[in-house]
Amino acid sequence: MMTLATQMIRVLIFEDNEDFAESFRDMLDDAPDMELVGTFNNAKNALKQVQLFQPDIVLMDIDMPVVNGLEGLRQLREAGIEVGIVMQTVFDDNERVFQAICDGATGYILKKTPPEKILDFIREAINGGAPMTPTIARQVLKLFSLPFQHKKDLLTLTSREQDVLTLLVRGFSYKMISSELTISIETVRSHIKHIYEKLHVNSKSEAVAKALQNKIV
Amino acid sequence: MMTLATQMIRVLIFEDNEDFAESFRDMLDDAPDMELVGTFNNAKNALKQVQLFQPDIVLMDIDMPVVNGLEGLRQLREAGIEVGIVMQTVFDDNERVFQAICDGATGYILKKTPPEKILDFIREAINGGAPMTPTIARQVLKLFSLPFQHKKDLLTLTSREQDVLTLLVRGFSYKMISSELTISIETVRSHIKHIYEKLHVNSKSEAVAKALQNKIV
DNA sequence: ATAATTATCACCCTTTTGTGTGATACATAA
DNA sequence: TTATGTATCACACAAAAGGGTGATAATTAT
Helix, strand or coil: HHHHHHHCCCEEEEECCHHHHHHHHHHHHHCCCCCEEEEEECCCCHHHEEEEEEEEEEEEECCCCCCCHHHHHHHHHHCCCCEEEEEEECCHHHHHHHHHHCCCCCEEEEEECHHHHHHHHHHHHCCCCCCEEEHHHHHHHHHHHCHHHHHHHHHHCCCCHHHHHHHHCCCHHHHHHHHHHHCCCHHHHHHHHHHHHHCCCCCCHHHHHHHHCCCCC | CCCCHHEEEEEEEEECCEEEEEEEEHHHHHHCCEEEEEHHHHHCHHHHHHHHCCCCCCEECCCCCCCHHHHHHHHHHHHCCCCCEEECCCCCCHHHHHHHHHHHCCEEECCHHHHHHHHHHHHHHHHCCCCEEEEHHHHHHHHHCCCHHHHHHHCCCCHHHHHHHHHCCCCCCCHHHHHCCCHHHHHHHHHHHHHHHHHHHCCCCHHHHHHHHCCCC
């Protein structure tokens, strides 16, 4: 009976925690300009579901079993889906923010954000904004304080770290690297830890992939 | 006092075992058309030494500490050095033969080869031949039984194995892959074992490097 | 001259990998 | 119809990798 239904903001939610999901439902019920078009407890078929429900905004929890929100985000962006995707998590650690931003998240909010604020954030996102909590904003600024901070990271490897990375790409084990460079294996471990931090990865294979894909080596 | 020194075949040897090195010296002393220009116990500075001594042929032991013969071979070829390089080892395992051949070894002989045969092999190599012991020859034939057996290997990955490899390149752990493909982690391990065999590697990082460098993924 | 970076090494403890050795079921090729 | 290849799962064990915390000396930057 209401023609304004056509102007309603369609929201799709990916959230495994039933309590949160429930509170989102209540929250959206109270918002006259929004409607919840679906809720899923993981991002397994995110692409399919987004294509089916055609939401205007997606609220994506990061911490979900099976397929987490970052994966879901990646899936959608890789498929060329341009819907607004607001990530949310209880943690505000650097790594996920970094990942989410790189993968094209529209916004990034913490779960402790009060409901009314979340509604505002959704409207912001719809209007072309990039909603995020102040904590997150600070981190993002740091990430983008310099143009191409991302690439910069890749290039700020010290020469010794580059040596190590080169050997990693050649498939050397820690032990082999230590003998190749005639340094202790502990030193190798130390360099590799630093490399991981700078490349934002946490395994040899990821480091190798990133090194090759970004032609660092 | 002999002008034929200019026609002497200059041989450079990389060999860590002093006994073998000694017997090579004796062997070359007895050969009227060859001279030993240097011996080193590992391939650490192979490139430098080859450039310095300008040998006609290099005898490269595979099993050496610090920097082994395969690494030495790679170094030289990567630097564009086209000198004949005859690899030798006590073992005739597939993997090294495969590696050595791929990296441009001129020949591949076993250490149990009698000295006079080795001299013949060196002359063969100088004359454009590819000296190798029969055992090795058989393996090489197998490796090249089909044109581009190498590439073929890369392409004979089953579709499931390709799935797994793709995820490896994305930095997934076994656990993540198993959940992504909804199969047991044991199955993941099984697929990965097969992938390693086919790609001739034995770690995730090597598999990732090979996959990316050969654009399999 | 004081702070930050770099390169080096150490210890602890958990998780992940790598590898060997099988087994089962199904489909396909010889 | 008997091999062969594929996909699945299991167990056990050793080696490797990852992460935290922290130390020292030399260099470089501010």
